[in-house]
Amino acid sequence: MKNFPRSFKRNAGVSAAMLGVSALLLSGCGAAPDEEGSSAEGATDFLGCMVSDSGGFDDNSFNESTYNGLMKAKDDLKIETKEAESQSETDFTPNLDSMVQANCDLTITVGYLLADATKATAEANPDLNFAIVDDQSIEADNVKPIIYDTAQAAFLAGYVAAGSTQTGKVATYGGLDIPTVTIFMDGFDQGVKYYNEQNGTDVAVLGMDSFTGSFDDVSAGKTTTQNFLNEGADIIMPVAGPVGAGTIDAVVAANASGKDAKVIWVDSDGYETLSSGNEVILTSVMKLMGEAVEDVISTDVDDKFDNTPYIGTLENGGVALAPFHDQEANVPDEVKTSVEDIKEKIISGEITVESDSSPK
Incomplete structure (x- = not known):
C-alpha cells in the first residue's frame, strides 16, 4: 500500500x-x-x-x-x-x-x-x-x-494436562465453533495423544465437540464444567473468553467439596489476569x-x-505456555523436562502440530 x-x-x-x-x-x-x-x-x-x-x-x-x-x-x-x-x-x-x-x-x-x-x-x-x-x-x-499458531502452545498444554491428571480424564470446550477457538482444542487434543503415545497411557479428552454458543454466558461455562467434573475430568481448558469464568467458579466450588481439579486458561496468563480463582490455574496457553x-x-x-x-509461533515467542505458579509442585518433573524438549522439537519441525485452523 x-x-x-x-x-x-x-x-x-x-x-x-x-x-x-x-x-x-x-x-x-x-x-x-x-x-x-x-x-x-x-x-x-x-x-x-x-x-x-x-x-x-x-x-x-x-x-x-x-x-x-x-x-x-x-x-x-x-x-x-x-x-x-x-x-x-x-x-x-x-x-x-x-x-x-x-x-x-x-x-x-x-x-x-x-x-x-x-x-x-x-x-x-x-x-x-x-x-x-x-x-x-x-x-x-x-x-x-x-x-x-496457538495449536503449538496448546499441544504443550495438552501434554502437561495428560501428565498431571489424577483421573485419566481431561476436558476442553469452546465458546463458538470458529477457527480461533478450535485451533486451541485441536492442539490440546494432539498434545494429550502424544503423551499417550510416549508413555503408554490412555488419558481421555472430553468435550472436543462441546461449545456454549457464546463468549458471554458465564452460567453455560459453569454448567459445562460441572458436567465434565461429573464425568471424571479433573483438568479443564475453556476456550471461551469471559465464559471461562464459569469454569473457574465450578472448579473452585468442586475443590471446596473435596475434588482436586484444575483449569488451563487461554490467551493470557490467567494466574496474572484473573481477580479470583487463580489458585486453580495449572497453566495458560498464551497469545502474546x-x-x-x-x-x-x-x-x-x-x-x-x-x-x-x-x-x-513458539519460535518467535508469539505463543507460549505460562508458568505453573501455585501448581508448580503438581506437575511432575519429568513432564516439565519433556515439555521443554517437545517445544524445541516443534520449533525444529521434528514434531508437527496440525489443525485445519492453523495459519497458512
Whole structure:
C-alpha cells in the first residue's frame, strides 16, 4: 500500500464516516471513543485506534491483552489513542465508522468476528490502515492480519494436562465453533495423544465437540464444567473468553467439596489476569498479543506499514505456555523436562502440530 503523509490521511474526506456517525447515534449501543481521545506527553502526530469484540476490554482474555498492547504503544511511542468497546456484533460497523470519522491512522479490530466489518470499512477507506487480530481472510493492501499458531502452545498444554491428571480424564470446550477457538482444542487434543503415545497411557479428552454458543454466558461455562467434573475430568481448558469464568467458579466450588481439579486458561496468563480463582490455574496457553500490537503500530508510525501477516509461533515467542505458579509442585518433573524438549522439537519441525485452523 502507498503510505500517504499523515496530514493527507487525517484530512481526507470520507463519506462513509459521516454515515457511520449517524448510525452510531441512532444505534446508541456501541461505546464510541472519547471525543478528545487520550494522548501521552510529547505525542507524535499519530492516532492509533482499537475496536473490541463483544467481550470488552476487561475480559481477562484476548480483548484485554490486545488493549494492553495499545496502551503500551501509547506510552512507549507517545501516540494518541482512541478505543471503542462493542457490546454486540451490531456495534462493529458503527464503531469502525466512528474511527474513520476520527481519521485514525491505524485501527486495530480484535477478533475473527469483526472480519466482515473490517473488510468493508477498509475497502471504503483505502487511505487508512487497519489490522485485525485472529483473522487472515481479508486480502487488502491496507489490512494487516495478526494471527497465532496457538495449536503449538496448546499441544504443550495438552501434554502437561495428560501428565498431571489424577483421573485419566481431561476436558476442553469452546465458546463458538470458529477457527480461533478450535485451533486451541485441536492442539490440546494432539498434545494429550502424544503423551499417550510416549508413555503408554490412555488419558481421555472430553468435550472436543462441546461449545456454549457464546463468549458471554458465564452460567453455560459453569454448567459445562460441572458436567465434565461429573464425568471424571479433573483438568479443564475453556476456550471461551469471559465464559471461562464459569469454569473457574465450578472448579473452585468442586475443590471446596473435596475434588482436586484444575483449569488451563487461554490467551493470557490467567494466574496474572484473573481477580479470583487463580489458585486453580495449572497453566495458560498464551497469545502474546500486546507485543504484536505494539510492533504493528510502531511499524506504521515509521511509515513502514505492510499487509504481510504477523504469525505468532513458539519460535518467535508469539505463543507460549505460562508458568505453573501455585501448581508448580503438581506437575511432575519429568513432564516439565519433556515439555521443554517437545517445544524445541516443534520449533525444529521434528514434531508437527496440525489443525485445519492453523495459519497458512
